[in-house]
Amino acid sequence: MKLMVQVRLLPTPLQAAALEATLRACNEAAAWASEVAFERGVRRNFALREHTYGQIKARWGLGAQAAQHVIKKTCDAYATVKANLRAGNLGRPGSKRYRRATERPVVFRPYGAQPYDDRMLSWQIAERRVSIWTTAGRIKDVGFTASLEQLATLALYRKGESDLVCRNGMWFLNATCEVPEAPANTDPVDFLGIDLGIVNIATTSDGEIMAGREINRVRVRERALRSKLQKKNTPSAKRRLKKRRLKEARRARDINHKIAKHVVAEAERTGRGIALEDLTGIRERVRLRKPQRATHSSWAFAQLGQFIAYKARKAGVPVVHVDPAYTSRTCAECGYIDKANRVSQARFACRNCGVVAHADRNSSRNIRARAWELWRRGAPSTAPAPPPRQRDGAGRKRSTTASDARCANPTL
Known part of the structure; x- marks a missing residue:
C-alpha cells in the first residue's frame, strides 16, 4: 500500500530563496499551460506537451523533467475537475460552482506543491540530507528532520515521486512509500x-x-479565542489568528x-x-x-x-x-x-x-x-x-x- 511520509526541510536562507523561486516558476508555468489547455481543449499529457513543452523550458528556465512534471500536473488538475463534475461534487449543471469550474481555466497558487522524481531529487537518509533541483541549479546538502520511524520507512520503502511543499514559511517533502501489507485476518474471533x-x-x-x-473544553476555549480576535480586527489580532488558524486542525x-x-x-x-x-x-x-x-x-x-x-x-x-x-x-x-x-x-x-x-x-x-x-x-x-x-x-x-x-x- 502507498503511504505518504512528510519530512521537514531545514534550508539556509539562500537555499530557501532558491526553492521559493523554483515553486513560483513551476506554478506560473502550470497556470500558463492551463490557459493553453483550456483555450485549445487539449487536456491529455502528450497532446498538451506538443503545445507547451518548448515554451515552458525557454520562458521559465525549467529543466526537461521539471517541464514534464508541470504539464502532467496541469493535466491531472483537469482530470480531477472532470471527475468532480461527473460525481456531482461541484453542483448541478448551470449552478454557480459548476459554471465557475467549467468556464475558466484551472488556476495554480504561487506556492502550490511541485512533484519531484529521482532525477531531480536524491536522498541521503543516513546523513539526513537531500540534493534537490532548482531553477538556480542543483542544491546539495539541504538538511531535513524526521522521526526514527519515518527514517526507517524512507530507507526501506521509499519509491516514486516526492512533492515539494511550502506551508507558512516552512518547507516539506512528501515522499511516497510502498509499504507492504500484513496478511489479512480472514477469520476474526469477533x-x-x-x-x-x-x-x-x-x-x-x-x-x-x-x-x-x-x-471538547479545549475546542470551546479555542473557538472563544478566535471569536475575540476576529472582533478585535487589529493587525496584531490578525497576525495571531493567522498563527493559530491551523492549530486546531493539527490537534485533531x-x-x-x-x-x-x-x-x-x-x-x-x-x-x-x-x-x-x-x-x-x-x-x-x-x-x-x-x-x-x-x-x-x-x-x-x-x-x-x-x-x-x-x-x-x-x-x-x-x-x-x-x-x-x-x-x-x-x-x-x-x-x-x-x-x-x-x-x-x-x-x-x-x-x-x-x-x-x-x-x-x-x-x-x-x-x-x-x-x-x-x-x-x-x-x-x-x-x-x-x-x-x-x-x-x-x-x-x-x-x-x-x-x-x-x-x-x-x-x-
Whole structure:
C-alpha cells in the first residue's frame, strides 16, 4: 500500500530563496499551460506537451523533467475537475460552482506543491540530507528532520515521486512509500465496535471512552479565542489568528492518529476486526441550530475513519462499516428499540428489560453485533443512502431536518 511520509526541510536562507523561486516558476508555468489547455481543449499529457513543452523550458528556465512534471500536473488538475463534475461534487449543471469550474481555466497558487522524481531529487537518509533541483541549479546538502520511524520507512520503502511543499514559511517533502501489507485476518474471533460522537469522540464495545470532555473544553476555549480576535480586527489580532488558524486542525489530526493507532493495535492483539458506522453525508442530511453547527462540524470523523482504515489495512485487520440507524435506541441486551430508551446524552435505560448502561457503550455494542452478523452472513459492508431532497408545500426543496435525520443517525 502507498503511504505518504512528510519530512521537514531545514534550508539556509539562500537555499530557501532558491526553492521559493523554483515553486513560483513551476506554478506560473502550470497556470500558463492551463490557459493553453483550456483555450485549445487539449487536456491529455502528450497532446498538451506538443503545445507547451518548448515554451515552458525557454520562458521559465525549467529543466526537461521539471517541464514534464508541470504539464502532467496541469493535466491531472483537469482530470480531477472532470471527475468532480461527473460525481456531482461541484453542483448541478448551470449552478454557480459548476459554471465557475467549467468556464475558466484551472488556476495554480504561487506556492502550490511541485512533484519531484529521482532525477531531480536524491536522498541521503543516513546523513539526513537531500540534493534537490532548482531553477538556480542543483542544491546539495539541504538538511531535513524526521522521526526514527519515518527514517526507517524512507530507507526501506521509499519509491516514486516526492512533492515539494511550502506551508507558512516552512518547507516539506512528501515522499511516497510502498509499504507492504500484513496478511489479512480472514477469520476474526469477533469485532471491536466503535461509536463516534461529539461529546465522546470514540467509544469502544470494550467500554473504553477516548478523547471526551477534556478535548471538547479545549475546542470551546479555542473557538472563544478566535471569536475575540476576529472582533478585535487589529493587525496584531490578525497576525495571531493567522498563527493559530491551523492549530486546531493539527490537534485533531494528532488525536485521530492516536485513537486509530490504539484501536487497530487492540483489534490486532485480540484477533478481532473493527466495526464502524458509515456516516457518509451526515452533515448534508442534518440541519442544526446555529449554536450546534460549530460543535458538529469541528471534528474530522471522516479523517478518523480513514486513519483507522489504512492502519487496519497495514496490520491485516478487517474493517466493516454498518448501517448506523437506531444504534443508540436499541438495547444491546434484548434488542428492544424505543426512542425513550435514550434518556440523555450519556444514559441509556431500556424500557423493556430495564438494563441501564452508558449510552455510547450501548451503541458500540450494537455496532459490534451488526458487524459480526454481516461477517457471518458473508454480506459486504452496508450503509444507508442519503435521503432524497424533498419539496415543501410551496414547491421549494427542503433539506432533511435534525429530527428527520435521527433515524439515519440516532447518535445525534
